[in-house]
Amino acid sequence: MSQNPGTKKSTPSVAFGIDIGGSGIKGAPVDLARGEFSADRVRIATPDVSTPENVADIVAKVISSFDLPLDVPVGITFPAVVQHGVARSAANVDSSWIGTNIETVMGKALGRKVVAFNDADAAGFAEARYGAARGSTGxxxxxxxxxxxxxxxxxxxxxxPNLELGHIEIDGRDAESMASDGARDREDLSWEEWAQRLQRYYGVLEDLLWPDRIIVGGGVSKNHAKFLPLLHLRAPIVPAQLRNAAGIVGAAALAARAEQNR
Structure with missing residues (x-):
């Protein structure tokens, strides 16, 4: 049935999220009211040769693990800058993705319409809607x-979208080269030494953006008690709540929003 002009679509109750990473491709249906998986997640290793065709084949296998109606919105996160569905960079995947329309490649492989987002954007949106900043404004x-x-x-x-603030230059260095968890591990920094670098990094972000709150995710966030109390910022800084589910949940929620706005 055609929709009457000016009638807003109802919000879907379920959407599907796929999180493409350098080591694994994960997917699950998401209950949009709760921001939780409505079935167990499926994970398949990212192919060693992670070209668009090879990755699309794995995504199709993930989706085929579920009895998913064609009208369920599907969102895909990708480790790259994503502009209007097109990958403008490629982190931990084959460089042939650069300039590739993710939505076109995946839509053809899956036989359904999909929308694509930067992976950090999807995780951030999930935390804002369902996680540590749920119900907050600003x-x-x-x-x-x-x-x-x-x-x-x-x-x-x-x-x-696409705020690549891990790459701002601070004191002559790319920020993530000195303040990431990778840098902490690589240089064998103590929590106190690393916290000093995080203080500098987040202090610069605060002066540029004046956020009302800062949420810290990533695998190291499970150790938040060892470093977050050492930071002294204007805004409250708290650990993420959704952890590894954030990418899938955010992709699903953003896909549902895109479908509602079509």
Whole structure:
């Protein structure tokens, strides 16, 4: 049935999220009211040769593990700057992705419409909607501390995409080269030594963006008690809540929003 002009689509109750990473491709249906998986996640290793065709084949296998109706919105996170569905960079995947329309490649492989987002953006949106900043207004800055630094910003519920703030220059260095968890591990820094670098990094971000709150994700966030209390910032800085589920949940939520706005 065609929709009456001016009638807003109802919000889907379930959407599907896929999180493409350098080591694994994960997917699950998401209950959008709760921001939780409605079935167990499926994970398949990312192919060693991670070209668009090879990755799309794995994504298709993940989706085929579920009896997913064609009208369920599907969102895909990708480790790159993503502009209007096109990968403009490639982190931990084959460089042939650069300039590739992710949505076109995946849509063809899956036989359904999909939308694609930067992985940090999806995780940040999930934390703002369902996690550590749920119900908050104003400016939420989400960072993921891992091998590098991922960043996302949500302003009054609106995602500001592709903020590559892990690569700002601080004291003559790329920020993630000195403040990521990878740098902590590589240089065998104590928690106190690393916290000094984080203080400098987050202090610069605060002066540039004036966030109302800062959320810290990534694998190291499970050890937040060892370093977050050592930071002294204007904004409250707290650990992420959704952890490894954030990418899938955020991709699903953003796909549902895109479907509602079509």
């Amino acid at each position: 400016v939420t800055l989400v960072t993921t501390l891992g091998t590098g630094i991922g960043t996302a910003m949500v302003v009054d519920g609106v995602l500001v």
